[in-house]
Amino acid sequence: MSQFTALLEKYSKPGPRYTSYPTAPYFHTDFSEADWIHELQASQDPARGISLYAHIPFCDTLCYYCGCNMVATNEYSKAEIYLQFLEMEMDRVAKMTDPTRLVRQLHLGGGTPTYLKPDDIRRLVTMMRSRFTLAPDIEMGCEADPRELTRDHLVALRESGFNRLSLGVQDLNDQVQKAVNRVQPEAMIEQVYRWARELGFASINMDLIVGLPHQNTTSFAHTLDRVLEWAPDRFAIFAYAHVPWMKKHQKLINEPDLPSFTARLDLQQLIHDRLGAAGYQNVGMDHYAKPDDEMVKAQQNKTLWRNFQGYTTHKNCDIYAFGVSSISQTRDVYMQNDKNLKSYQERVAAGHLPVERGLRLTHEDQLRRELITRIMCDMEIDTQAFGAEWGIDFEQKFADGLAELPALEADGLVRLEPGRIVVTQLGSLFLRNIAMGFDAYLKEAAEGQQPRYSRTA
Numbered sequence: 251m252s253q254f255t256a257l258l259e260k261y262s263k264p265g266p267r268y269t270s271y272p273t274a275p276y277f278h279t280d281f282s283e284a285d286w287i288h289e290l291q292a293s294q295d296p297a298r299g300i301s302l303y304a305h306i307p308f309c310d311t312l313c314y315y316c317g318c319n320m321v322a323t324n325e326y327s328k329a330e331i332y333l334q335f336l337e338m339e340m341d342r343v344a345k346m347t348d349p350t351r352l353v354r355q356l357h358l359g360g361g362t363p364t365y366l367k368p369d370d371i372r373r374l375v376t377m378m379r380s381r382f383t384l385a386p387d388i389e390m391g392c393e394a395d396p397r398e399l400t401r402d403h404l405v406a407l408r409e410s411g412f413n414r415l416s417l418g419v420q421d422l423n424d425q426v427q428k429a430v431n432r433v434q435p436e437a438m439i440e441q442v443y444r445w446a447r448e449l450g451f452a453s454i455n456m457d458l459i460v461g462l463p464h465q466n467t468t469s470f471a472h473t474l475d476r477v478l479e480w481a482p483d484r485f486a487i488f489a490y491a492h493v494p495w496m497k498k499h500q501k502l503i504n505e506p507d508l509p510s511f512t513a514r515l516d517l518q519q520l521i522h523d524r525l526g527a528a529g530y531q532n533v534g535m536d537h538y539a540k541p542d543d544e545m546v547k548a549q550q551n552k553t554l555w556r557n558f559q560g561y562t563t564h565k566n567c568d569i570y571a572f573g574v575s576s577i578s579q580t581r582d583v584y585m586q587n588d589k590n591l592k593s594y595q596e597r598v599a600a601g602h603l604p605v606e607r608g609l610r611l612t613h614e615d616q617l618r619r620e621l622i623t624r625i626m627c628d629m630e631i632d633t634q635a636f637g638a639e640w641g642i643d644f645e646q647k648f649a650d651g652l653a654e655l656p657a658l659e660a661d662g663l664v665r666l667e668p669g670r671i672v673v674t675q676l677g678s679l680f681l682r683n684i685a686m687g688f689d690a691y692l693k694e695a696a697e698g699q700q701p702r703y704s705r706t707a
């Protein structure tokens with residue numbers, strides 16, 4: 251067993267992904283629609299940008315590994331109706347938004363945003379453009395499923411202003427694709443990728459998943475070789491979380507076909523080696539990018555931030571998220587929409603903002619969010635500067651978290667210098683474990699009462 255594999259085994263335990271802090275299981279239903287309206291009105295700071303998100307929950311078929319809020323349907327009229335509700339929801343939020351505030355980022359996620367027909371993609375973006383002020387240099391990204399994607403979809407995205415595309419590749423092996431009910435031949439993905447390049451998307455990301463049935467290092471090495479030949483700008487490589495007690499459809503996956511824990515560790519090692527050899531840099535958790543990528547530059551400039559869509563170069567933005575289950579965020583509040591499509595639509599139709607739950611951050615939450623985010627993004631902390639900025643004695647305030655670091659240092663994951671904590675290259679693959687030491691909610695929750703998180707490796 252290599253040193254890397256031994257560490258993955260040692261540090262593999264359930265833990266948050268820290269797309270927010272406090273994490274979503276701590277959002278509560280006491281947070282009401284009135285609270286959200288008050289927050290929207292009170293937080294119109296012209297210095298803060300806006301990031302718009304729309305959730306399109308529809309998919310043609312169900313991938314058995316899916317962990318998203320989605321609806322499998324071939325009744326396209328559902329999507330047309332849904333767009334009307336999105337527009338109503340957007341309209342209400344836009345009326346409370348200062349029109350001088352610029353939208354810096356716009357993202358379509360799902361489900362499958364490209365389930366929408368090309369003209370409906372145009373319609374959705376027009377809805378957003380007519381209600382919010384989009385910055386001339388806006389970053390517009392869309393998640394795409396190669397199976398339903400036509401060249402016309404990509405043309406509609408480009409004409410609407412999208413400059414980023416994220417392709418769900420997952421694994422190129424036929425047996426793996428059949429076992430998860432997501433069959434997309436290599437030639438189809440290559441075609442879509444070529445169209446996207448030809449149409450001038452500035453950045454193309456590919457999503458891959460490790461831990462799917464039948465995966466092994468031989469077959470996955472082929473997948474990695476092929477995608478590296480295509481040379482997308484970024485990779486997001488997620489670990490499959492098998493949670494059939496939460497996601498019932500995952501029972502459709504034949505458990506004996508899942509790679510063993512050791513096989514998963516070997517796959518992680520393979521990714522680490524191949525992407526590193528191809529010149530991609532590990533940008534925090536699950537993400538790899540070329541050295542000249544904005545994400546890498548933002549990390550070097552310490553302006554990288556983390557939100558529900560993963561890593562972002564737009565830190566000072568409020569997220570206004572529309573659609574079923576989507577999560578909005580201001581500096582002080584997280585708010586999640588109704589997760590059920592029917593009741594989401596009923597509440598919007600009745601003239602409401604469909605708030606399901608939320609959370610107002612305390613000062614303590616803000617302080618720990620900043621620290622955890624700096625670990626996840628910068629991978630180093632200047633403890634003196636951090637303490638001065640927040641008016642705290644860093645060593646005293648985080649004594650319990652700091653006490654855990656020498657053990658991580660002994661394993662080569664962090665380097666402790668006077669006044670600085672530095673995550674090592676190796677430690678960048680264990681960011682969740684390092685951050686967890688500073689998570690007050692994890693520490694406070696009694697044993698056995700913590701939310702069920704996916705494993706860190």
Ligand code: SF4
Nearest residue numbers: 309312313316318361
């Ligand atoms: S396309 Fe994405 S959202 Fe839809 S079922 Fe597959 S994994 Fe889930």
